[in-house]
Amino acid sequence: xxxxLALETAIGLALVFxxxxxxxxxxxxxxxxxxxxxARDLExxxxxxxxxxxTYDGTAKSALELFQGTSIYESAEMAASRGRRLFxxxxxxxxxxxxxxADAIDELSDKLTHTPxxxxxxxxxxxxxxxxxxxxxxxxxLENWFDETMGRLGGAYKRWVTGVLFVVGLGLSAAGNVxxxxxxxxxxxxxxxxxxxxxxxxxxxxxxxxxxxxxxxNVKTVQDLAGLGLPVGWxxxxxxxxxxxxxxxxAGWLVTALLLMLGAPFWFDILSRLVSLRTTxxxxxxxxxxxGAATSLxxxxxxxxxxxxxxxxxxxxxxxxxxxxxxxxxxx
Numbered sequence: 484x485x486x487x488l489a490l491e492t493a494i495g496l497a498l499v500f501x502x503x504x505x506x507x508x509x510x511x512x513x514x515x516x517x518x519x520x521x522a523r524d525l526e527x528x529x530x531x532x533x534x535x536x537x538t539y540d541g542t543a544k545s546a547l548e549l550f551q552g553t554s555i556y557e558s559a560e561m562a563a564s565r566g567r568r569l570f571x572x573x574x575x576x577x578x579x580x581x582x583x584x585a586d587a588i589d590e591l592s593d594k595l596t597h598t599p600x601x602x603x604x605x606x607x608x609x610x611x612x613x614x615x616x617x618x619x620x621x622x623x624x625l626e627n628w629f630d631e632t633m634g635r636l637g638g639a640y641k642r643w644v645t646g647v648l649f650v651v652g653l654g655l656s657a658a659g660n661v662x663x664x665x666x667x668x669x670x671x672x673x674x675x676x677x678x679x680x681x682x683x684x685x686x687x688x689x690x691x692x693x694x695x696x697x698x699x700x701n702v703k704t705v706q707d708l709a710g711l712g713l714p715v716g717w718x719x720x721x722x723x724x725x726x727x728x729x730x731x732x733x734a735g736w737l738v739t740a741l742l743l744m745l746g747a748p749f750w751f752d753i754l755s756r757l758v759s760l761r762t763t764x765x766x767x768x769x770x771x772x773x774x775g776a777a778t779s780l781x782x783x784x785x786x787x788x789x790x791x792x793x794x795x796x797x798x799x800x801x802x803x804x805x806x807x808x809x810x811x812x813x814x815x
Contacts, residue, residue, distance in 0.1 A: 487761075488671070494757045495670040495680035496663070498687065499708060499715070500742050501750035503661055507651045508747045511644055514651075521577035521640065522563070526551075528636050529584075532628070555587035581626035581633075588625055589617045645744050652743030653736060662735025663742065665714040676712035681761070683711060688751075688758040 515521065527539040530547030534540075550556055559576040617625075655661065670677045708715045722728040 490757065490761055491677050491681055492667060492670045494684050494754070494761060495677055495713075496667055497750055497754040497757055498680055498684040499661065499666050499713065500663075500739070500745075501687070501747060501754050502708060503652070503655055503659070503739070504743045504745070504747040504750050507648055507655055507743050510651050510655075511647050514647060515644070519575070520643070522575035524636055524640060525577065525579060526575055528632060529579075532632055549591055550587060553587040553590045555583050555590060559583065581629045584629040585617070585622040585625040589622065592617065648746065649740050649744050653740035656736035656739040656743075659715055660717050660732070661708075661715045661739050662732050663738040664731055664735040666735075669712070669714050673712065679711040680713065681758075684754055685758050688755045 526547055527543070529550055530539060530543035531537070533546035533550060534542040536543045551560070556576075556579075559579060560574070563576040564574040670680060
């Protein structure tokens with residue numbers, strides 16, 4: 484009974500965190516697009532790569548301008564600008580492939596004699612021959628350089644998203660009065676609320692195998708969480724004069740914001756796993772992992788059988804010698 488109660492409470496909490504995290508993720512993505520975060524990071528990183536600068540200074544800006552003048556980058560920018568010119572004048576690509584980067588450098592390298600770029604010239608010195616295109620070896624090296632740099636850039640972007648997600652999550656928790664502690668307490672103590680949350684969780688988990696296709700539908704259900712009986716929203720009134728109520732709510736908002744930093748995909752995965760676990764029960768172990776199964780017993784007995792076979796073989800090999808020794812004793 485206790486295990487079932489804990490599992491059902493966990494399902495309800497996972498539903499709450501998934502719904503709020505979906506809304507928080509949508510807001511963070513909107514902020515990222517508004518600030519051109521991905522495109523701006525890509526531009527600045529390429530400028531620093533080509534110039535060899537540690538910061539996005541004037542040298543890096545000059546190198547970026549040369550790179551943006553290549554036909555490869557202009558094509559990528561044109562494709563990224565489709566349907567967006569009405570909202571902003573400058574729209575850059577958010578992503579660029581390693582192959583496109585190497586081709587753009589090959590095109591750009593012919594201009595480096597007129598406009599030197601120190602960082603790039605040093606890297607191309609051992610690859611570039613006057614009047615010749617870059618070799619496959621050179622392009623492969625440039626592609627690896629770009630992929631490694633983009634990997635680190637992707638890590639930096641994830642850290643930025645995590646930080647912004649905490650701020651947005653804290654704001655949503657306070658605005659919607661979503662306290663992890665009070666939600667858990669209500670789910671634990673009220674079977675009707677717990678069952679309603681379980682039914683909603685099962686519906687959400689059954690919609691798709693990924694959270695992307697259900698985010699739009701679940702974002703509008705944030706206000707419906709209160710309809711399930713969960714203690715979210717401000718309709719239940721406030722008790723700011725009660726120190727225990729105030730501290731528990733503030734701490735609950737903080738915990739909710741911290742858990743939302745894990746992201747909507749994480750909570751969707753947890754929600755799906757918990758719903759599946761409650762519906763089908765725990766997945767039985769394989770025969771190799773079940774100590775009582777014949778497969779495991781046979782595997783455990785195999786080394787002993789092997790030892791017995793080796794001992795028997797040794798005895799069989801020693802038998803002729805033993806017989807010879809006995810015959811020699813009789814003859815004496």
